[in-house]
Amino acid sequence: MPELPEVETIRRDLTKHVVGKLVQRVEVRKAKLIQGSRAVFRRALIGARITRVSRRAKQLILELSSGYVALVHLKMTGQLVWRSRGGMLTVGGHPIISVNTVPNKFTYVTLRFSDGSALFFNDVRQFGYWRAVPLAELAVVHAHLGPEPLSSAFTPQVFWAALQRRGRTTIKAALLDQSVVAGIGNIYADESLYVARLRPSRRVASLRTVETAALFRAICSVLRKAVAARGTSFNSYVDGLGRQGTYWERRLVYGRTGEACRRCGTLFKRTVVAGRGSHWCAHCQH
DNA sequence: CGGAGTGTTAGTCG
DNA sequence: CCGACTAACACTCC
Numbered sequence: 001m002p003e004l005p006e007v008e009t010i011r012r013d014l015t016k017h018v019v020g021k022l023v024q025r026v027e028v029r030k031a032k033l034i035q036g037s038r039a040v041f042r043r044a045l046i047g048a049r050i051t052r053v054s055r056r057a058k059q060l061i062l063e064l065s066s067g068y069v070a071l072v073h074l075k076m077t078g079q080l081v082w083r084s085r086g087g088m089l090t091v092g093g094h095p096i097i098s099v100n101t102v103p104n105k106f107t108y109v110t111l112r113f114s115d116g117s118a119l120f121f122n123d124v125r126q127f128g129y130w131r132a133v134p135l136a137e138l139a140v141v142h143a144h145l146g147p148e149p150l151s152s153a154f155t156p157q158v159f160w161a162a163l164q165r166r167g168r169t170t171i172k173a174a175l176l177d178q179s180v181v182a183g184i185g186n187i188y189a190d191e192s193l194y195v196a197r198l199r200p201s202r203r204v205a206s207l208r209t210v211e212t213a214a215l216f217r218a219i220c221s222v223l224r225k226a227v228a229a230r231g232t233s234f235n236s237y238v239d240g241l242g243r244q245g246t247y248w249e250r251r252l253v254y255g256r257t258g259e260a261c262r263r264c265g266t267l268f269k270r271t272v273v274a275g276r277g278s279h280w281c282a283h284c285q286h
Numbered sequence: 287c288g289g290a291g292t293g294t295t296a297g298t299c300g
Numbered sequence: 301c302c303g304a305c306t307a308a309c310a311c312t313c314c
Binding site for chain 1: 291292293294295
């Protein structure tokens with residue numbers, strides 16, 4: 001599901017609601033969604049306060065007063081729903097699941113807070129996971145991840161160097177590789193490649209310096225705009241406050257197969273690259 | 287009804 | 301080591 005802009009949006013919303021909350025109870029209804037020891041997971045959370053909500057790549061990080069962090073990955077269909085004591089719902093994540101009742105049959109993890117509010121984790125496909133990690137080990141757990149594209153660690157030089165490691169593959173596969181850049185998924189890979197005028201199937205080794213530079217700028221600009229729009233994942237639902245992400249209407253190529261390219265009017269193609277549906281303009285992208 | 291497709295990624299196989 | 305492919309699962313769409 002969510003890529004960097006969506007997870008970042010959830011992080012910001014969640015921060016407002018859960019920071020400072022004391023975890024009173026933890027309910028796990030599907031043990032396999034908890035990575036590692038369930039006992040450690042419960043110990044890390046129960047009785048702890050949430051001190052901060054951060055993000056790395058597509059993972060949410062609930063920082064806890066116990067010295068642990070709880071990592072949450074939503075994968076394809078994960079969803080976090082916060083419910084106030086009064087019953088108000090706030091949603092982040094995948095829109096498939098009806099939120100009118102929580103918990104529902106897709107609710108697999110629940111955190112109950114001492115003030116009567118609760119955080120529900122729903123996941124239709126059950127690909128997502130939660131994991132407790134000592135704060136001191138977080139860097140090791142995330143060692144395989146590349147730079148955050150919206151941070152100062154992401155520079156043209158760093159990007160170029162990371163791409164060198166994936167010279168033989170396609171640029172699409174490289175963008176989806178979280179060790180190259182952290183947080184890009186299928187939608188923003190296609191959007192960035194369109195802006196940079198590069199075909200998804202281009203071999204990384206064939207990229208010229210100016211093309212790599214254009215792609216670097218495209219990634220930054222696409223992700224920045226998507227974050228500002230609160231992402232795309234929330235297109236088919238409106239939460240209790242009437243908010244929804246608006247990038248979906250503004251997307252340039254993703255899911256626009258057969259529609260006209262706004263630059264040249266050519267109809268967009270859809271092919272499979274790196275095993276993923278890829279959308280692109282055969283005239284503008286080379 | 288059957289088959290393909292879905293915003294992810296860890297693991298396997300060559 | 302590297303890259304391609306698939307499984308994990310439930311549901312929608314054609």
